[in-house]
Amino acid sequence: MVSDPGEAGGGTGTPVFDALQEALRADRPVALATVVDGPGVGAKLLVRPGEATLGTLGHPDLDRVVARDAQAELDAGLTATRRYGPHGEAREETVRVFIESFAPSPRLIIFGAVDFTGALAKAGKLLGYRVTVCDARAVFATVARFPMADEIANDWPDRYLAKVGDELGPRDAVCVLTHDAKFDIPAIVAALGTEVGYLGAMGSRRTHAARVARLRDAGVDDAGLARVMAPIGLDIGSRTPEEAAIAICAEIIAVRTGRTGAASLRDGTGPIHVAIPEPRRNSR
Amino acid sequence: MKEVLGDIERWRAGGHRVAIARVVGVDGSGPRDPGATMVVNDAGEVAGSVSGGCVEGAVVTEALAVLSGEKPRGIVSFGYSDDEAFAVGLTCGGTVHLFVEPLDW
Numbered sequence: 345m346v347s348d349p350g351e352a353g354g355g356t357g358t359p360v361f362d363a364l365q366e367a368l369r370a371d372r373p374v375a376l377a378t379v380v381d382g383p384g385v386g387a388k389l390l391v392r393p394g395e396a397t398l399g400t401l402g403h404p405d406l407d408r409v410v411a412r413d414a415q416a417e418l419d420a421g422l423t424a425t426r427r428y429g430p431h432g433e434a435r436e437e438t439v440r441v442f443i444e445s446f447a448p449s450p451r452l453i454i455f456g457a458v459d460f461t462g463a464l465a466k467a468g469k470l471l472g473y474r475v476t477v478c479d480a481r482a483v484f485a486t487v488a489r490f491p492m493a494d495e496i497a498n499d500w501p502d503r504y505l506a507k508v509g510d511e512l513g514p515r516d517a518v519c520v521l522t523h524d525a526k527f528d529i530p531a532i533v534a535a536l537g538t539e540v541g542y543l544g545a546m547g548s549r550r551t552h553a554a555r556v557a558r559l560r561d562a563g564v565d566d567a568g569l570a571r572v573m574a575p576i577g578l579d580i581g582s583r584t585p586e587e588a589a590i591a592i593c594a595e596i597i598a599v600r601t602g603r604t605g606a607a608s609l610r611d612g613t614g615p616i617h618v619a620i621p622e623p624r625r626n627s628r
Numbered sequence: 629m630k631e632v633l634g635d636i637e638r639w640r641a642g643g644h645r646v647a648i649a650r651v652v653g654v655d656g657s658g659p660r661d662p663g664a665t666m667v668v669n670d671a672g673e674v675a676g677s678v679s680g681g682c683v684e685g686a687v688v689t690e691a692l693a694v695l696s697g698e699k700p701r702g703i704v705s706f707g708y709s710d711d712e713a714f715a716v717g718l719t720c721g722g723t724v725h726l727f728v729e730p731l732d733w
Contacts, residue, residue: 358731365636369633378652378729380702386729423663425652
């Protein structure tokens, strides 16, 4: 990697920040290293995969070592402070460098342009996801109906996942809201073929029982079925699409963080939508 | 950082100078992770946050001092164990380390 401390900043006088801003706006991965303690406090190095670094921390060897570490942090989605010698020596602690990595937004792919989709897309945006709404029916999946979505895909779920499935990882989520076997069986089967971190499917307990049988027929094994969160969402008694969106997003967070104490609807047996509690009656 | 880009752009277009405060470390229980960012312009306007609202007021003071040249860029810590910071008060009992600098890079 070649260092280019002299890249012009378009006259703003802040070339590193401008390049950082450009990468963030384009949702490209980028890491910013800053000397926070030691000689050269405030010095910057911007690390962009596949591109030359920008700026310098004060010594080419330090730049080289930090660029390597920044790339590793970026891959792992980590942000941390590291200590180095003035020339990047690993066992010294003269220079403290804060390496902030900006990974691209995680993805939330929603299959099914149904009445719950808009609310879930909105909640997904709130959490920082890049949201895709995918439905083969072009009449339903429109920008006008889902202006909050980053992408509308008029495609069959399995065909869409054949295109983007390889890009999905542990930070990403797939929600199947179609509850129509014609769409959701191929969608779930295709999603199970990816590394996606969260896979949820909407539908009643009865719908899901029937779906499990179909998924088994389609060759899905126990390990595959264990990845499917269905009925989708945490058991918080949600009623409206907006409340369901919160229940789903909360479950996505709980799955990502491994908090098994959160009560998923999948692990219970009671009704999904509870009646509004009535005022307490006198016992008979 | 992403959430404050619009404010930074607007302020700079208006001829303001900008200071950036970022969480670079947290000891114990802290409300925001490293990377949380708050920006302050030379008119004292603020965007973003670095805690649950506990230390933001003190950060504005630090940021303005860095912008005016009274203080050099560097690390400022707020936390339970620090007398001055105790007055500011992180309610969660942790210590948060911020790097405060002018946007001149």
